[in-house]
Amino acid sequence: MNIHEYQAKDLFEKFGVPSPKGRMAESSDEALKIANEISGQIVIKAQVHAGGRGKGTFKNGFQGGVHLSEDSNEIFSIAEKMLSQTLVTHQTGEDGKVVNKVMVAEAVDISKEYYLAILMDRDSESPVIVASTEGGVNIEEVAESTPEKIIRESIHPLAGLQPYEIRKISNKLGFEGDIAKQFGKLLKSLFKLFISCDCSMVEINPLVTTPNGEVLALDAKFGFDDNALYRQKEIATMRDTSEEDPREVAASEYGLNYIGLEGNIACLVNGAGLAMATMDIIKHYGGEPANFLDVGGGATEEQVTNAFKIILGDSNVKGILVNIFGGIMDCDVIANGIVNACKQVNLSIPLVVRLEGNNVDQGKKTLSNSGVDLIAADDLSDAAEKAVKAINI
Amino acid sequence: MSILVKPETKVLIQGITGGFGGTHAKLSLDYGTKVVAGVTPGKGGQTFEAQVPIFDTVEDAMKETGATVSAIFVPPPFAGDAIMESVDAGIELIVAITEGIPVADMMRVRSMMDDTNCRLIGPNCPGVVTPGTGPESSGGCRIGIAPGYIHKKGSVGVVSRSGTLTYEAVWQTTQLGLGQSTCVGIGGDPINGTSHLDVLKLFNDDPETESIIMIGEIGGTAEEEAAEWAKDNCNKPIAAFIAGATAPPGRRMGHAGAIISGGKGTAHAKKTALKAAGIAVAETPSEMGSTLASIL
Numbered sequence: 119m120n121i122h123e124y125q126a127k128d129l130f131e132k133f134g135v136p137s138p139k140g141r142m143a144e145s146s147d148e149a150l151k152i153a154n155e156i157s158g159q160i161v162i163k164a165q166v167h168a169g170g171r172g173k174g175t176f177k178n179g180f181q182g183g184v185h186l187s188e189d190s191n192e193i194f195s196i197a198e199k200m201l202s203q204t205l206v207t208h209q210t211g212e213d214g215k216v217v218n219k220v221m222v223a224e225a226v227d228i229s230k231e232y233y234l235a236i237l238m239d240r241d242s243e244s245p246v247i248v249a250s251t252e253g254g255v256n257i258e259e260v261a262e263s264t265p266e267k268i269i270r271e272s273i274h275p276l277a278g279l280q281p282y283e284i285r286k287i288s289n290k291l292g293f294e295g296d297i298a299k300q301f302g303k304l305l306k307s308l309f310k311l312f313i314s315c316d317c318s319m320v321e322i323n324p325l326v327t328t329p330n331g332e333v334l335a336l337d338a339k340f341g342f343d344d345n346a347l348y349r350q351k352e353i354a355t356m357r358d359t360s361e362e363d364p365r366e367v368a369a370s371e372y373g374l375n376y377i378g379l380e381g382n383i384a385c386l387v388n389g390a391g392l393a394m395a396t397m398d399i400i401k402h403y404g405g406e407p408a409n410f411l412d413v414g415g416g417a418t419e420e421q422v423t424n425a426f427k428i429i430l431g432d433s434n435v436k437g438i439l440v441n442i443f444g445g446i447m448d449c450d451v452i453a454n455g456i457v458n459a460c461k462q463v464n465l466s467i468p469l470v471v472r473l474e475g476n477n478v479d480q481g482k483k484t485l486s487n488s489g490v491d492l493i494a495a496d497d498l499s500d501a502a503e504k505a506v507k508a509i510n511i
Numbered sequence: 512m513s514i515l516v517k518p519e520t521k522v523l524i525q526g527i528t529g530g531f532g533g534t535h536a537k538l539s540l541d542y543g544t545k546v547v548a549g550v551t552p553g554k555g556g557q558t559f560e561a562q563v564p565i566f567d568t569v570e571d572a573m574k575e576t577g578a579t580v581s582a583i584f585v586p587p588p589f590a591g592d593a594i595m596e597s598v599d600a601g602i603e604l605i606v607a608i609t610e611g612i613p614v615a616d617m618m619r620v621r622s623m624m625d626d627t628n629c630r631l632i633g634p635n636c637p638g639v640v641t642p643g644t645g646p647e648s649s650g651g652c653r654i655g656i657a658p659g660y661i662h663k664k665g666s667v668g669v670v671s672r673s674g675t676l677t678y679e680a681v682w683q684t685t686q687l688g689l690g691q692s693t694c695v696g697i698g699g700d701p702i703n704g705t706s707h708l709d710v711l712k713l714f715n716d717d718p719e720t721e722s723i724i725m726i727g728e729i730g731g732t733a734e735e736e737a738a739e740w741a742k743d744n745c746n747k748p749i750a751a752f753i754a755g756a757t758a759p760p761g762r763r764m765g766h767a768g769a770i771i772s773g774g775k776g777t778a779h780a781k782k783t784a785l786k787a788a789g790i791a792v793a794e795t796p797s798e799m800g801s802t803l804a805s806i807l
Contacts, residue, residue: 240701240731240768243617243702258774274622275618275622316614343614344767345611345612345614345767346614346615349588349613377759377762377764387675388675389673389674389676389765390764390765390766390769391674391675391726391754391765392673392754392796393764393765394729394757395673395676395679395752395795398754398755398756398778398795400757401756410765443675443679445656445657445678446534446538446656446658474682475678475682497797498679498795498796498797499795499798
């Protein structure tokens with residue numbers, strides 16, 4: 119799950135991670151009001167999840183999703199040109215994203231930029247703090263070209279962040295005196311936020327020092343553990359479904375795991391590993407998968423029907439491959455689900471079905487007696503070959 | 512022989528009174544597995560299916576029944592605690608089926624297990640099966656949610672991060688007449704108890720296991736580490752399959768651990784590492800069994 123920049127800023131404020139003054143506005147009047155509260159240079163930023171905002175273009179012709187000004191009236195007119203308008207960046211695709219909110223904040227002078235992140239590391243099975251004196255740039259490139267400039271500190275999962283670890287990182291970043299003290303406080307607060315909110319990642323790039331002697335988080339990127347959202351009610355409400363693929367949003371409402379792709383052969387599979395492998399085998403036989411879709415181990419007829427509806431909502435889809443290995447699940451139940459779904463959605467594109475497992479003979483009988491026009495397959499290779507062939511006729 | 516569990520292994524089930532746990536406890540009993548106890552706090556003294564006593568705590572269940580393995584079917588918010596209870600009670604092996612346990616909980620569980628002799632399989636896994644010699648492989652030890660009837664007692668060790676892909680491999684080796692020594696689902700979460708490498712070592716030392724199928728997927732580097740070890744140390748033929756060659760980077764493909772991040776954990780990198788270690792990589796999931804057969 120992703121959150122907006124202004125929401126990240128709210129979390130920072132709640133946990134005491136210092137960041138520039140400012141907040142979110144949903145109207146130009148609000149933007150003006152916030153601008154008037156802040157003196158000096160002001161930055162206004164369109165709030166969409168996509169990156170590349172600064173270099174983006176609005177469909178109304180206005181250039182750039184990030185602007186600087188000292189004049190609050192100018193902030194008002196910039197907000198007018200951004201709000202309710204569609205911003206296209208290199209990450210949004212041609213359709214762009216509608217900007218419903220802007221963030222208005224103090225533009226701070228920067229002495230030096232740093233990098234600071236905490237992530238859940240699967241290798242060490244612990245939180246890891248990553249820091250660097252090279253901030254404001256792509257950290258993966260830094261790690262590649264100058265790995266010695268990356269500081270990594272594993273934190274014991276039960277002991278948590280210790281003062282000596284903070285001192286160690288602070289020293290390596292070259293902080294001294296009051297700046298070191300401020301950094302220590304910031305890192306402690308950030309670690310508390312990371313643990314309290316079940317984050318999978320929090321990245322501050324850049325973390326800056328200012329000529330006034332402050333240490334501030336200038337931009338932040340968060341990742342949250344989806345498994346923990348049940349106990350993170352506040353975080354869960356930050357989800358902005360307008361930023362997500364509508365098919366994925368619909369699928370998640372039905373308890374289905376769907377990821378839209380670019381191809382034209384849709385697949386419906388039980389089990390995540392098998393669903394990935396089904397996409398792979400479509401590609402292996404020269405086709406392109408249109409999606410990842412795992413209906414889970416205990417799929418019901420209703421879920422299968424909903425899955426068909428979501429698949430068919432993608433206009434690129436020219437054929438469907440259903441691949442079910444019914445271990446415990448009765449293949450006949452799945453077969454009935456497929457038949458009813460086909461009838462409900464008036465299926466008009468080729469459908470290849472591969473069923474295997476529990477009660478498979480009855481399932482195959484149900485499919486062949488149903489009158490539904492489908493192509494039966496013996497195994498997964500056969501199914502993929504038939505699906506690729508069917509859409510190329 | 513087999514690895515981890517044998518037909519006579521005594522199993523307790525945490526969460527036996529839930530719908531999911533109950534269904535699979537019954538299937539395991541039907542398979543012939545020695546399910547000797549259930550544990551549900553507050554339901555001690557009751558009986559499951561008129562034959563399995565239920566206890567309030569794992570400690571009581573172990574003392575009364577001699578169970579050495581616990582299967583976890585407890586819902587995600589309570590699963591980490593359930594695992595810790597079993598670790599604390601001194602059980603030998605825990606098989607955690609539960610999907611959706613918060614990563615932070617698993618991290619604490621793993622850290623707590625550091626100084627114990629307890630082994631954890633999973634979470635988010637189909638479990639462990641050592642097939643028996645009865646009809647449809649019954650009489651063996653089935654812990655978890657795998658369909659028993661697809662197995663056949665035999666010589667292939669199967670280790671996998673995915674449930675349904677394990678079933679594919681099992682079914683293929685059954686149809687080829689090879690059968691399985693033990694099948695281990697290690698689970699699809701980013702932090703789990705037992706790795707591909709751990710299971711390869713066990714298979715390598717097991718006289719009954721003559722060959723191995725290893726199934727991996729995108730995310731992490733566990734497959735590469737297993738391959739690196741196998742190259743010089745494993746004296747049994749290995750066939751492998753890696754899922755996720757077409758998965759887009761940065762997206763979680765159903766399993767919490769199946770994600771390519773920062774260009775790491777791609778199917779291509781894994782296949783390359785496996786091939787470099789002399790492991791036969793099946794190009795499609797339909798060919799896992801036949802790829803193995805071709806190198807025997």
